[in-house]
Structures are given as C-alpha cells and as structure tokens.
Amino acid sequence: MGASGKQDFVIQNARTLYSDKTLDILVSNGLIAQTGSKLEAGDSYDAQGRIVAPGFVNIHTHLDKADLLSLMKPSDFGKSLEENRELLKKFKKNYTVKNVKERAKKVALEMLANGCTAIRTQVDVDSTCGLTSLKALTELKDELKQCVTLQTCAFPQQGVVEEKSRALIEEALKEGADLLGGLPLVEKGEEAQLQHIDILFELAKKYGVDLEVQIDESNDPRNFMLPILAEKTIENKMQGRVSATHCISLSAQSEQVAKETIKLVKQAGINVIVTPSANMITRFNLPDDVHSRPSNSITLVKELAEAGVNVAMGTDNIRDIFYPLGNSSMLREMHVLASATRMTRDKDPQLLTEMASINGAKIMGLNHGLEKGAPADLIVLNAKTPNEILNRTPIIPKIFKAGTPVSETVLDQNVRCLA
Ligand SMILES: [Zn+2]
Numbered sequence: 001m002g003a004s005g006k007q008d009f010v011i012q013n014a015r016t017l018y019s020d021k022t023l024d025i026l027v028s029n030g031l032i033a034q035t036g037s038k039l040e041a042g043d044s045y046d047a048q049g050r051i052v053a054p055g056f057v058n059i060h061t062h063l064d065k066a067d068l069l070s071l072m073k074p075s076d077f078g079k080s081l082e083e084n085r086e087l088l089k090k091f092k093k094n095y096t097v098k099n100v101k102e103r104a105k106k107v108a109l110e111m112l113a114n115g116c117t118a119i120r121t122q123v124d125v126d127s128t129c130g131l132t133s134l135k136a137l138t139e140l141k142d143e144l145k146q147c148v149t150l151q152t153c154a155f156p157q158q159g160v161v162e163e164k165s166r167a168l169i170e171e172a173l174k175e176g177a178d179l180l181g182g183l184p185l186v187e188k189g190e191e192a193q194l195q196h197i198d199i200l201f202e203l204a205k206k207y208g209v210d211l212e213v214q215i216d217e218s219n220d221p222r223n224f225m226l227p228i229l230a231e232k233t234i235e236n237k238m239q240g241r242v243s244a245t246h247c248i249s250l251s252a253q254s255e256q257v258a259k260e261t262i263k264l265v266k267q268a269g270i271n272v273i274v275t276p277s278a279n280m281i282t283r284f285n286l287p288d289d290v291h292s293r294p295s296n297s298i299t300l301v302k303e304l305a306e307a308g309v310n311v312a313m314g315t316d317n318i319r320d321i322f323y324p325l326g327n328s329s330m331l332r333e334m335h336v337l338a339s340a341t342r343m344t345r346d347k348d349p350q351l352l353t354e355m356a357s358i359n360g361a362k363i364m365g366l367n368h369g370l371e372k373g374a375p376a377d378l379i380v381l382n383a384k385t386p387n388e389i390l391n392r393t394p395i396i397p398k399i400f401k402a403g404t405p406v407s408e409t410v411l412d413q414n415v416r417c418l419a
Contacts, residue, residue, distance in 0.1 A: 095133060272310070379396050
C-alpha cells in the first residue's frame, strides 16, 4: 500500500507504441514507479500483449452544448449558420447549472469510456447564458476529478470588442476559467477582428492564462489569420502558450505561402489543434460553395508535424446544432484524420496516437506519459501493433486514472458467421 492509500499494482505483459517487446509497468501511489521486466506488486493486471498508452486527451470540445440533439428534432435545424445560431440562443435561454451539467457529464463520461483521461472544453460566456455554463463546468470539473482532468476555456461567443462582452469574459477569468478562448470571426469587419486578437492577448497577459483561438475555419484562402496570430504571439512574448484551432485555410494557400506560414507558426511556438470530423463538414462553407472542396477541409497536419509544430486533436462538437454526429471517440477522429490526409505511412499510427494523446497533454500542461513519476493515466488499447490501433474494433478495454481502474469495456469475441 502506498502513502496515498492506493494499492501498488503492476500492469503485466504490455506493449508500448514504440516497441514490439512486452514489459511490465509498476504503479505506486497512482504514479508510474518503474517499467521493466518481471516486476511484482500486491495486485496485477494482465494486458495480454496489448499496447498500453497514455490516456487520450480531447483537447477541443464543447461540453456545454454537447448532446443538445437529444432535445430537438432533425427538422429543427436552420438552413444557415445564422439560423442555427438563433436556434442555439433559444436553448441557451433555458440553460440552468443543473441541465448543462447533466448533459456535459453524460458526454464527458462517454469520452472517458472512449479513453479520454483529460478533456479541455470550450465554455460559452455571453449575454444569453452569462456564466451559467461556466458554473456548471466548474462544478463538473471538481466532481469528475478522480476519473478525468477537465480544463475550462472561457469562450467569447459574442466577441470581446464590445465593452459589455469583454467585461463578462473578465468575470469568467476571475471566476476561475482555466484559459481564454477566442473567435475573431464573430466581430464585424476586419478591423474589429484584429482588435479582437489584440484584446485576447491583453486579457491573457492580465490574468496570466493561455490562449486558444479558433481561426480560419474555412476553405477560402482569403480567410487567413494564422500568420497574424503567429506574429502577435511573438510580439506579446507568449511563445508556447497559444493554440490555433482549425487553421483549415492553410491548406488552400500556395505551397510557398504555406511553407512560410508553417515556419512562422513554429517560431511562435503555436500549437495547432485539428478536429477532423467536424472540420470535414464545416458549416462555415455551405455545401454548394466552391470552397467546400473536401480535399482541403483539414489543415496541413503532416507538414506542420514534420516542421516540429505540436499538433493535437479534439472531437469538437458532439451531437449539437453545429455538428449533429459524434460518439466521443478519439479513435474515430484518428481514423477520419488518417483517411482525409492520407496519413497511412508506416510511422503514422504512432503520430496519430500522439496527436490524440501526449500532444494535447502538452498543451494542457500535464505530466503525461510512461515516464517514471507521471500519473498512471493509462489506456489499454485493443491492439498489439500500432497498425491495429486503427484497424481493429475501436474499443478501449481498460482505462486507469492515477492508477485506479475507471472504465472497462468487454468485447465479445464469440462472433459467429451465420451465412
Ligand atoms: Zn469548437
């Protein structure tokens, strides 16, 4: 028994992402104490040669809106982004701490069962719902801390340029939101959008928080804020503390512009966050729009990663007004990303798993991995080789949070062909 009262135990017969050899992982006081062979403890779990990896990290989602679909009919959807924003407002007027928390909890636990031991959620802060969603998510963060690490990002759905909206965002940061989100697109006109970015940096520095800005969610090359965000990051000396989510239009630039931008992004230490499924059907380009080519609906993931940029992955919206699908599975997101970007090279299963796991943890500032001293936030994958991670039934047989089993899924192997 460790000092924390947690029983020491060993995960036996585990493979890692990087080696074909099996090893044992000794967990003590909820932390990884040692990896090696023939390790022993009072208790044990046999991984049966499966890959044991650090838990998935869903770095970008919207738990406050998640599963709103359960409260509506498909015919309720609007025909444009504006109509859907109005529809969302109707729901938000009826938000209570209790009903937001209930939906958020249901989907957070769904994410946990799919292997997420850490989640960063955007939380709408605006005049329609005020701080109700933030209160709900702050309560949930505490309630679930034994099984999942939650981070809350104050998301200015109505912008920050208008004095009243900005004051509300400051209120959210004082109330304990973990970081500041941004969405320049909600401001009217280019000048206000640039001002939005300046105010974000001002507030991030004032409250000492990281920034995550949603930009360039479009296949139109003219919507291109990434270079500006990178320059402002350097100017404000916030290298390493800023993330840019979506960055779709980077794929629509000429090779030369894309190359220069990626270099600048690397210099600025900007993390790039990709949300594959939602990006593929981004509502910011209507289906008949010439810029809605699926070929470039996702940012230049391979090129960014090859340049040394930290690229991480999130599910984005789950079953809500902006994205009606989603089962909270990071494995599914990995699969979509692999297909959409032709990431089918030998090394890609490892890269994709890192994007869904340790790269997101790096953004959240978590000690996450298989190194000695890291919390034993571990998932047992239904795979004995990296390739099988993408090619076998996407379940996570066992999940540990700080060494404690928190989820188990049993796959019935006795499938009988009736043909
Ligand atoms: Zn989002």
